[in-house]
Structures are given as structure tokens and as C-alpha cells.
Amino acid sequence: MxxxxxxxxxxxxxxxxxxxxxxxxxxxxxxxxxxxxxxxxxxxxxxxxxxxxxxxxxxxxxxxxxxxxxxxxxxxxxxxxxxxxxxxxxxxxxxxxEQSQDPADIQAYNERESLFIAVNFAREFFQQNLKTDEGQSIGLSYFKERGFDLATIEKFDLGYALNSWDQLLLEARKSGFEVDNLLKAGLILERENSPGHYYDRFRGRVIFPVHNLSGKAIAFGARILTQDKKQPKYINSPETAIYHKSDVLYGIYQAKQAIRQEGNCYLVEGYTDVLSMHMAGIENVVASSGTSLTESQIKLIKRFSDQVTVLYDGDEAGIKASLRGIDMLLEGGLNVKAVVFPSGEDPDSFARKSGKREFQDFLKAGQKDFIHFKIDLFAGEAAGDPIKKAEAIRQVVLSIAKIPDPIVRSVYAKESARLLAMEEEILLTELNRQLLKQQSKPAARTEEVLPLEETLPTSPEEEKDKLQPKTIREERELIRILINYGFEKVSDEMHVCEYLLEEIKELQFDTPVFQKLLLHYKKALLQGILPKYDYFLNTQDAGVKKEVIDMIAQNREISLNWEIKHQIFTRKESDDLSETSYRISLKLKSAYLKKMRLEVQEKIKDATETELNELLPVYMEITQLKTKIDRELGNVIPSRN
The missing domain is CATH 3.90.580.10 (Zinc finger, CHC2-type domain)
Incomplete structure (x- = not known):
């Protein structure tokens, strides 16, 4: 549906x-x-x-x-x-x-929508409870003790569950909600020894709603405020059709804009860490809510930033137990930094103790990239113990091996060798060994393992260029002229598009997105449409749409004052479309001839004498045609082309 x-x-x-x-x-x-x-x-x-x-x-x-x-x-x-x-x-x-024809789809959609409605009814109910006598004396008083102002309480939809067995259940049924729906939403539970009798899941607790990316409440975390050893400190909503805890980060809805703007995401553990950091003026923060970090959560962070800074409580044993999270973040293609709080402190307590400026300065001064962080973490126990130092080095190398980008990996390897005062080649040997182990795993990515000096010379841009068709630039330019000026006239009887399509009618573009655009253009003409840029913006193909926007967007505009005030006139490509069209068609033909000649050259290398006699005339003909076109374009013809 x-x-x-x-x-x-x-x-x-x-x-x-x-x-x-x-x-x-x-x-x-x-x-x-x-x-x-x-x-x-x-x-x-x-x-x-x-x-x-x-x-x-x-x-x-x-x-x-x-x-x-x-x-x-x-x-x-x-x-x-x-x-x-x-x-x-x-x-x-x-x-x-739009009604789906599949009854199962309709049922699944309706169930999800009903769960959203039920959970958001509960959210409003818990919020309203803060205005009751019980809510103000217990729930609101707790939030204020933690330093959360009303703006923060409203921003995160914080609430309170009354200390009653079935207050939510009664209110929900009055509002027309069915018991089955409330059960599926995880809001109520059935009594073990009394089938058909139900009670509220959340009772006598402050409530922390969990939101999805669009701001809808999908689940709750709830903290008890009494010293009851029989009750867990926190309880959470169960998995439902709308809530999968491994896919969610607490605070992502409130943080996503700030994460983009700051180019960094702070990752903490609990709800109150997030709230206290917002109070300290830091909004680009999310929490894993006490669960182990998952691949889905990492992908969620990466949608908004490539940089993540993990904030650790000042507990060395706890930090070491959670180091797997850093490796997962690295494996997910994120740049990772870490900040460790003083012993006995966490982001919540430290933010409340210090002022906004002091807290922000601490984060800036305390952040280290994961290499320095790991080396410092193991430095104390490794000092004077060669075996422990070797293990510390191995731990650092294991993390570097998780980085998917070979250039970034190589840079970190070089830096680690310097910091650890060891020969770079030894570290590279261990790194390559770890990479080979990863490759031997069935699900691991296949990637050639090369020593440092072999991985550094080629930049990402150069690697990308190698994979692109040789004719990409000329194909793009011809499509750009078609989209921007195809509907204009080059003569009284011919449009730009008619001329260009006639000139390239025998060519098949090498670049898939430009071939797709060319086919779109021809299809429109067959339907009697002379397409402009807006015709292509209506497509659902994101790749096509982005290319078209790149072609029509202007980075620089010539000021009208040049002509009006100063009488300075500049030549534009639209001033003589017949010349512009002619030249771009020649450039594309030249590019294809160059590609064809390179292909023939490759065949000549391994050709037999008979094959050589057939290939050489073809090579000479292609060269002559290309030379003729290049002269027409006014290109300088080098002696070896």
C-alpha cells in the first residue's frame, strides 16, 4: 500500500x-x-x-x-x-x-499504521502525565534534578508513566484502541496466571520516547526512580513491526541536522548522555542505548556524516570491552575519533558538572584519532613488557586492517609505525597478513593486498578515472548541449537536436548514464515531445536526475552590468549554436576514433602476420580520419598521438 x-x-x-x-x-x-x-x-x-x-x-x-x-x-x-x-x-x-492488490500487503500496512497511532497516543499520554500531581512531584522533579529544562523535555517528548497497573490501558480503550493492538505495540502485557487480563508495561517510571528519522515515536525506554532491587533500573519496548532496536539510534531525529552541519556525530551510550549534551549546546549526538553497536546503526550514522567521535566513560575495563565498536565503525567506512572522560565520569555527569564552554573545550581538546587512542590505552600495561607491547601492536594493526580505503589504511600504517617506534615494513607485513586472513573468509571483500609503496601513488580520483570510459567527457558535453539547447534552431528548418542526433546516429555511448539519457531523449522525440531539462527532472532515476541538474546548474553568472553599464560583451556558447553543435559532434567523433585506434593497437601487439596485414590499413584509416577532424577543430597534432 x-x-x-x-x-x-x-x-x-x-x-x-x-x-x-x-x-x-x-x-x-x-x-x-x-x-x-x-x-x-x-x-x-x-x-x-x-x-x-x-x-x-x-x-x-x-x-x-x-x-x-x-x-x-x-x-x-x-x-x-x-x-x-x-x-x-x-x-x-x-x-x-493507493490500494494494493495483495491482501497481505494491505494488512501489513494497516498494522504498521495502527502501531504508529497507538505508540504516539501513549507518547502524548505520558507527556500529559507530567502535568498531574504525581507526575510533577516525581517525574518532572527528577528531570529538573538532572538539569533538563522544559525546552529539552518538550524537544525529546519526555514523559512519566503513572504508578498504576492499568491507567494507560483504560485510557487507550476509552479512545477506541483494541487490546490486541496495544499488545503488538508493546504497551501492555498479559498476566501469566490470568489469561485475558492485562496490565501496563510501563508503571511508575520516567519515559524516554525513541523516534524514527521522520520524528514519529516508535518505542520507549523507561527508568524507575525508586530503590527497588526486584525491578530493573531500565526497561524498554520489545521488538515490534515498527521498532527494531538494532536499526535505531536514540536522538537521531533531533541530531540529524546538526550532524550534517558539524560534519561529525558524537556517539554515547545512554539517553541522559544525549539530553545533557543538548543542554550543553551540543546537538550532534546519538546513543546506542546500551546495546552493542550494529551494522545498521553504523549505516544510519554514515547517511549524515563520515566522521564519528565515540565518547567513553572513564572506566578502562569498560573501554576495552567495547573496543569492538571502533573496529565496526572503521569497517563501515567511518573516520573514528575517541574522547575519554575522567575516571568516574560519563558525558551526562561531566556535562552537568562543567559549564557549556568548559564541556565543549574538553571535547575539542580531548579527541584523538583511533590510532593514538588505542596506543595510549595499551601503553601503560605494555611498558617494559615485550609480549604485551607486541599484543598492543597487533590490536592497532587489527583496527587498521578494518579500514576499507587502501590509501587511508596506508597513511595510518605509516603513522602507527612512527608512534610505536618500529620499522614500517614489519608493521606492513603484519597488516598484509591480517588482510589476507580477512580475504580468506567467505563473506570478506576481495581486495588485492599490496605493500605501502605500491598503494600510495594512485589517488582515488585517478582510480575512478581508470574505470570511466575514455569518451565520457565528450559524451557528457553532447548530452549537455542537447538538454540545454536541443529545442533551439540551428537553421530555419532544423533544431539542434535533429542535427546532433543525425551526426551521431551510428554511435552507442560507452557511459551508461549518458546512453540512458540519449535513449530518453529519442523516446521523447518519438512521442512528439521536444524535451527541455524539466522533462528529465520528472524521472525517478536518481542518477539521471543528478546528471541533468549538474548540466543545467550555473556556478558563475555574468553580471548584467557588464553589458548595460560598461558595454563589455562576452561570447556565449548559445550565441552561435550551429558552431557549438558542429564542434561538439566533431569532438565526440575524435574521442571515439582515438578509442578505436587504441583498441586496434592492442590487437596489433599480439597479431599474426595475416592479422597484421588486415589491421594496419584499418589503423591508418582511423588515424587519417582523426587527423582530419583534429585539424578542423584546430587542435595541435603531436608527432606521436
């Missing part, structure tokens, strides 16, 4: 890119476009551009680009359907559901 096409189309028709983006950043007009510092990465000079006329955004710093719907998907970290719902709510558009 999903959204109807009518709802999606209404949203697309109604949304305005300026209104949507202005909810998150302050836009300033410069030329035809609006500009701001990018909300997706840190920067001091604005490189985030919004085009009201084209209804697109593009950051020329980090490359993020899209339409209003994509912006909501990027900024909120949600999928397409949730983004449509979000925008429909903003613009007051009624959401129409």
Missing part, C-alpha cells in the same frame, strides 16, 4: 524549491539564483545554489543536487514516499493511498 499517483503529482505541482529550502537555510539572492552555505557539509563561503526558475538546488562544493523532493530526502534522510508525505503535510495536500 502506497501513495496514489494523484498525491505525488499534486505535491510536485505545488512545491516550490525556495520555500522548501528556506525552512532549513537562509537564502540570499545573487544574480538569478539564491545562495547559502551548504546544509550538507561545512563551509564558510556559500557554494549551495538554488534556482527558482529551474526548481533545482546544487552544491558546487560537495556535489549534492536535486529538486525539492530530493532535497527533503537528503536533508531529512528519508525515502521518496516519506518525502512526499512530508511535503504534502507542509502544503496541506490530502494524502490519498
Amino acid at each position: 502506497g501513495l496514489s499517483n494523484q498525491t505525488t503529482e499534486k505535491v510536485k505541482d505545488r512545491v516550490d524549491i525556495e520555500e522548501v529550502v528556506n525552512d532549513y537555510v537562509s537564502l540570499k539572492k545573487k544574480g538569478q539564483n539564491l545562495w547559502a552555505c551548504c546544509p550538507f557539509h561545512q563551509e564558510k563561503t556559500p557554494s549551495f545554489s538554488v534556482s527558482p526558475s529551474k526548481q533545482i538546488y546544487k552544491c558546487f562544493g560537495c556535489g549534492k543536487a536535486g529538486d525539492p523532493i530530493q532535497f527533503i530526502m537528503d536533508i531529512e534522510g528519508i525515502g521518496f514516499t516519506e518525502a512526499i508525505r512530508h511535503l504534502a503535510k507542509k502544503y496541506g495536500i490530502e494524502i490519498e493511498e
